[in-house]
Amino acid sequence: MNLREPKNITILKEPILPGDSKTINMEIAKLHTMTKLKIPIIVERSKINGPTVLFTAGLHGDEINGIEIVRQLIVQKINKPKTGTIICIPVINVFGFVNQSREFPDKRDLNRVFPGSKTGSLASRFAYNLLKEIIPHVDYVIDFHSGGASRFNAPQIRIVPNNPELKALSDIFSTSFTMFSKNIPGTFRNSCNKLGVKMLLFEGGKSIDINETVTQEGVEGSKRILHHLAMLNAKKKTIIPEKETIYIEKSVWVRAKYSGMFHGYTKIGNYVTKGQLLGSISDPYGKVEHKVKAPNSGYIFNVNDAPIVYQGDAIYHLSL
DSSP states (O other), rough: OOSSSSOEEEOOOEEEEOEEEEEEEEEEEEESSSSSSEEEEEEEEEEOOOEEEEEEEEETOOOHHHHHHHHHHHHHHSSSSSSSSSESSOSHHHHHHHHSSSSTTTTTOOOGGGGOTTOOOHHHHHHHHHHHTTGGGGOOOOOOOETTTTTTEEEEEOOOOSHHHHHHHHHOOOOOOOOOOOOOOSSSSHHHHHTOEEEEEEEETTTTTTHHHHHHHHHHHHHHHHHTTOSSSSTTOOOOOSSSOOEEEEEEEESSSEEOOOOOOTTTTOEOOOOOOOEEEOTSSSSSSEEEEESSSSEEEEEEEOSSSSSOOOEEEEEE
């Protein structure tokens, strides 16, 4: 075979030839109203051989900011490669997206049931088909997520520790933070790792929200990865980040010691010192106010935006 001849790709029995632009609809199940729910898989192929990159979002249906990032990649035609193949799945958990819910209708977290089962629960079947139909064709995945339950994540890439290749890719993506975290059993990232597919997991923003800054960081980082792989269209320009990424190897959650109205005093991404006042928790009657102080020095890379918190709620994620 000619090394410059693109490999054959068939998804859901649909062949996608070199130079093709196709949208393939994955249908796994219906709503209880018998309405079909389709997951569009958008495939763009160059006639020149190269890697296959998969951009995914909406694994949790309420994490809309990631969906917006992949949508922007399509709208701006960044997904049309100079070489290789780009596959975009803007909404994996279409059920959750319809209901603005994190979970599937069966109340399962899709990102905890991989590698799934052909005859298992609804979420498990989706996971199985994603790994069976798409991942065998893929070399790289960038999976976009947001913080849940009103917790806003600073733009960050999460990778496993002690993996030089993933660290190099994270450096190229170059967002605000890179967090080293182990793969969790049952996750999409863990399954991709076992199958030899290199994944960058992007976290940014919060659920049920679209943030322009987060969107821009996700889009620009994706362009830098595609440029590195010689896949980015020559008409598209990359931007060199003003600041280098900050690496986080260990972190701690600062949790509310009391229930009440939460007032945050520090911005996400800021460096704080031990004992610095981060916020306060008060009652609604003006009689009680509890101070929240930093337990150690470090960067704030997650902030709870909820106006009301309960004892034990995570309100800040702080690097160690």
